[in-house]
Amino acid sequence: MLEPGQQFGLYVIKDVIDSSTNHACYCAEDPFFNREVSLTLYPGDQFSDEQKLGRLELLLERLALLDHPSIAPIYDSGSEEGYFYYTSAVYNSENLARYLSQQPLTAEESLKIILELVLALEYAAGQDYQQLELQPEAICFDGTGRAVMTDLGIDSLIYQLETNASAEPKNLSAIFEELGNLLLQMLLGPRYSSKNAVADLLEQIDNQRMRQLLARFLLPEEWPFESYAELRDELGSFDGFETESATESRQEEQEQAQQAEKMIADVRQLVAEKNSLQKSLDEALYSRSQTEKKLNEGERQLVLAKREIARVKEEAAVAWELVAGQKYDRWRPLIWAVGGFAIGFVLSGSYGYYYSEQTRDELLAKLQQNEELIKTAAWRPAEKQQVQHVEETEPQAKIEAVAAVDTEVTVAEEVTVTQSEPVMPVEEETQSWWPAGSEFSSAAAIPIEQIKVALGLEGKTVSEHLPEMLRQEVLDTVQRWADSWARQDLSGYFSFYSENYRPELGRSQDEWRQMRSTRVTRPEWIELNVDDIKVRQISDDRIQVKLKQSYRSDFYQDQIFKSINLIKEDGQWRILMERSLGFVDRSPINLVGG
Known part of the structure; x- marks a missing residue:
């Protein structure tokens, strides 16, 4: 339930008029027209069926076209914030039921109210609408004292939609019977009880002429009214008061009929202007939200830009450090190249000079003892096995095999030495490849298998x-x-x-x-x-x-x-x-x- 001061759409809640389990009625302020309205809300889940909602909207559209001083007008309707709503005029006077609970009305007052309601019912019937309710609780009085029907049949239609019940339009007999009961309640006041028989209630009416009028309303054996015109004439026959009232009402009705189209056009124009203002408000709110998003995004981009500037500065400092460190690293590949060339030269010269088996064994012993050279070249000592003599005619091929550069260190681990197979030197294209860069070892450039072949050791053919x-x-x-x-x-x-x-x-x-x-x-x-x-x-x-x-x-x-x-x-x-x-x-x- 909404509280006073809360906002519902364009309306500001001022007070609670009525509430129940399926609807609530509030007195609200309409800032668009600067007036108070009656705001009635229904939970939107009652109309999940689009067909039911369509019937309700059609009823409200028909009611909005009615323009009579004794029929409460419909100002606005629609769906918002999960509710279906409509607005109508608000009346500050007590309803007829509260007044009758204290005292009855005079015959003149009662007939005046009945005549005003008859004229309104006749007007609504001319607009093909007969769902108006004549209960005393739904009849209020405007500022001039005119009776106004505030129950326009909306609650009845909603009940039918909820229960899937079907209801036929009221015929004249039912409407005249409701008018008779209402007249009887106004004449008796607190003495009226729906539990008593109609005949007993009529006995309490002292005015014989009034009792005859009520009998035509309530007793089927009497002569019933056939039309609204007949009823108006009957009411006009009561001491001239009703005739004057009827004439005045007809004049007002004619004036209102002349202005009906103009008023309807004005209302529609005002509704269109209201919708246009609402659209402009929505667009302004959307633009504001988009501007806030862009502002937040700009602030975020500014923070990211500052971080990027700091990162670029740091990267630049690191780059200059790398540039400075690179000057020293360039000498290291040259040192490795000179060292590798010296080692290759020593090995190849030593092998050419010491060709015999005895000198070969001595060279192997020296290589095994030189741990520093083995670590540098990533060599692993091979198992001592018996090897065959190599012909004296092969020194040049072996020297070329030693001089050739290779990077496969793991070949030394895979080499198997046998006595049954002759050792074949590996022919490989001789290239001047030497290690370079602080990250690589020069030992990888010395192919161990070629050295073993040069020394007469047997290896796996590549x-x-x-x-x-x-x-x-x-x-x-x-x-x-x-x-x-x-x-x-x-x-x-x-x-x-x-x-x-x-x-x-x-x-x-x-x-x-x-x-x-x-x-x-x-x-x-x-x-x-x-x-x-x-x-x-x-x-x-x-x-x-x-x-x-x-x-x-x-x-x-x-x-x-x-x-x-x-x-x-x-x-x-x-x-x-x-x-x-x-x-x-x-x-x-x-x-x-x-």
Whole structure:
């Protein structure tokens, strides 16, 4: 229930007139017309059926067209805030039932009220509407003392809609009977009781002429009225008072009929203006809400912009630190290259000079004793097994095998030494690939298997002729690895690496991951291309890939040769080892975009 002071649509609640389980009636203020109205609310769930709601709206539209001083007007109707509502005129006088509970009316007063109601009923019948109720509780008086019917049949129709009951329009006999009962109640006042018989009630009327009039209303054996005109003439025959009232009423009715169309047009225009103002109000409220949203969004964007400025400053500081640190790192690949060249030169020269089996055994002993060299080259001591003598005619091939550069360290682990098979040197294209960059080890560039072949040890033959399907599978893996790096997809990038990945010497897997995470995600953008890809199969589950890598980001670019060792894990090729083999081209640092 609404409380005084609350708002319902455009109306402000002022007082509660009546309330029940299925409706509530309030006295409300209509600010549009600056007047008080009677606001009646019905819960909207009573009209969930659109057909029922259509019947109720049709009834209210017909009532809104009625224009008679003794019929309460309908101002507005519709659905809002979950309720169906309509507004009508509000009357501050007591209703007829409360007045009759205290005292009866005189014959003159009673006949005047009946005549006013008859004229209203006749007007409504001319508008094809006969649902007006004549109960004393639904009859009030306006400021001039005229009787006004406030029950327009709306409650009756709602009851029919709820119970799915059907009701036929009232005929004249039923209407005249209601008028007779109302006249009898006004003449008797508190003495009237619906439980008493009509004949007994008529005996209490002293005026014989009035008793005859009531008999024509209430007793079917008497001569009933056939029309409203006949009833008006009968009422006009009472001492001339009713005739004068009837004449006055007819004149007023004619004047009202002349102004009916104009008033209806004015009402419709006012309703249209009200709807237009409501629409303008809704648009203004919507514009206000949109403006508030834009203001909040602007404040949010301002905060984000400040954060972005702070982040850019931080990234710039980090970039300059990287630029400063890069100057020292450029010397390290040169040091590794010189060291690798020196080691290769010593090994190849020593092997050419000491060719005999005795000198070969001494060289192996020296290599085993030199732990620092073994750690640097990531060699593992092979089991001492008996090997066959190698012909003196092979020193040049062995020296070339030692001089050739390879990056597959794991081949040394897979090598098996046998006495039954002769050792065949591995023919490989000789390239000047040397390690470069602070992140890769130069030991990866020294192929252990070629050294063993050069020393006469037996090893597994490496095949460069791969089935096309396997070759395509490897190339696809390498390309997807490069794409994930270029996209800076860190999780996808690390998914291409084996859990047993071997970083360069002196660096743990955690350190390597942290270092790679920074280098993959820190640039604003990365362009990465791989070409000149060469693939060799070391074993069923080992593949060696050599390629040329072209890297470019917002603050650094280079071109290097790289060796990548793949291992088959769970049906997927993953990187077991990754090493740089030297620069193809190293461009100066470019600070474009960062």
